[in-house]
Amino acid sequence: MKNLLFITLFLVVLMGCKAPKSGSLANNTSAAKPSDTIRIANDSLEYEVIIIDAGFNTWLNAQAKPRGFYTEDYLEGRNRIYVAEWNNRAMQPQRFNPNLYEMQINYNYNIHYGYEVNYLIYNYFMYFQMAHKQQLSGFVPRP
Helix, strand or coil, X not given: CCEEEEEECCCCCCCCCCCCCCCCCECCCCCCCHHHEEEEEEXXXXXXXXXXXXXXXXXXXXXCCCCCCCCHHHXXXXXXXXXXXXXXXXXXXXXXXXXXXXXXXXXXXCCCCCHHHHHHHHHHHHHHHHHCCCCCCCCCCCC
16 A cells, blocks of 8 residues: 555554455454454555554543544644654654654645544544653643
């Protein structure tokens, strides 16, 4: 796939695992517990988001603001800031915990990913910051 957004705390080998080919939101049960993996794909735009983190799906359902609470512009703006800082930390493993920032996120600001992708990425950043006592920007993380 041309553009791959991959957020992970617990790297799971996905080689040989068949994930659902289409759909806006699907759980991949072959590599982790059903509640541990969220996959969003859009084959026409050639992107995929995989969030593998024990506890995120539970947190998303229990504490995150509902879909539609934030505007898409708001989510995109915050995601730009969070992705930039995340990638900065991922490139400095000697300074930042490499177990938290395992890899960079390929988030292209010129691609319109849609509301669902931006909503889930934004909420993952909120969850990550609260769960690991990190602050990726000047904004205090809240659900």
